Amino acid sequence: MGAEDRLPVNVAEYEARARARMDPASFDYYAGGAGDERTLSENVLAWRRWNLRPRVLAGVGAVSTATDVLGSRLAFPVIVAPTALHRLACDDGECATARACSAVGTVHVVSTVASRTLEDIAASADGPRWLQLYVPREREHTRALIRRAEACGVSAFVLTVDTPRLGRRERDLRNDFQLPAGVEPVHFPPLDPAAGDPALGHFARYANLNLDPALDWSIVAWLRAETRLPLVLKGVLTAEDARLAAEHGVDAVVVSNHGGRQLDGVVPTAVALPEVVAAASDRMAVLVDGGIRRGVDVLVALALGATAVMVGRPVLWGLAADGEQGARRVLELLRDEIEHAMALSGKRSIAEIGLDLVQPARV
Ligand code: FNR
Ligand code: LAC
DSSP, X not given: OOTTTSOOOSHHHHHHHHHHHSOHHHHXXXXXXXXXXXXXXXXXXXXXXXXXXXXXXXXOSSOOOOEEETTEEESSSEEEOOOSOGGGTOTTTHHHHHHHHHHHTOOEEEOTTOSSOHHHHHHHSOOOEEEEEOOOSOHHHHHXXXXXXXXXXXXXXXXXXXXXXXXXXXXHHHHTOOOOTTOOOTTSOOOOTTOSOTTSOHHHHHHHHTOOTTOOTHHHHHHHHHOOSOEEEEEEOSHHHHHHHHHTTOSEEEEOOGGGTSSXXXXXXXXXXXXXXXXXXXXXXXXXXXXXXXXHHHHHHHHTTOSEEEESHHHHHHHHHHHHHXXXXXXXXXXXXXXXXXXXXXXXXXXXXXXXXXXXXOO
């Protein structure tokens, strides 16, 4: 049996398969980060700077990975992060992702930069489903998107706060990354080809025109007045901002550096997580994403105080390798790795995972 015939056995093998199957510029858009890609690689390494402290004879005949986040039931504590343009990976795009999430029992966070409409996504699979928001200058646009999302059964909104403008991704500049024919951010207004900074590639120009760099904390009150659904802020890396988020009454934050795609050199999320948890986890849920590739990374995140994690690229690799089935299998691999690591470290439920499970690696 050749390597191409058997199913990948981990996320890294899905990445290799995605690389072999995708158009190189689209792969680079998914895989790449800002600047020297320091934060991109440090995100992955930082989870591995923790070791587990397993307990024995803990009666792990039955292990449950289930948990709840903001009223949504998760079969395991991994949420699909909002990522743009799933049709770069497979034709069904976000509709395939929605079916994969529904099959495994987790939340799909749909990006504002989706390449399938919210209505088509909602028709493809039952939720739970949240919508990530980028807020352009014309607030009417966001108001209309919120109404559409509510009509589609979305159960929370995720405001991304680390992107007043797009990060400088050198792979995309080098490739002059263009959207392939037929793949579009369907929730953005159509691009005027003459608008925006001509020094940037087509996609970056398009994205920047749909971001409001002047956003400040007053947007939280504006969103609160627009919707009664839970509000999550994604992209918080400091205790200061976590406290402000709690004071503004948000329901959760995601400790995130956008997968290393925004400001290169910012702190890896595994390092930022403890200070955010200390500042605010008594007042709101704390989620985390960035560089999570293994079930044991998820155990470390939960031990450090996260309620659940999000994964971005792993799901894109699954989609690119094998469409809906690939995305589903990536999520199942993570679920099985979490269950296995819980059994071998003596944890029967998510609630039993605490700070005593980890210690800094000293090798
Ligand atoms: C993203 N991310 C992102 N975040 C967001 O809020 N809105 C978006 O549209 C996108 N788009 C996007 C596209 C691609 C190709 C990637 C890789 C990422 C960031 C994403 O939600 C998440 O924070 C990171 O992907 C987490 O890091 P990992 O799991 O990819 O390492
Ligand atoms: C990205 C944007 C769209 O990371 O969030 O490419």
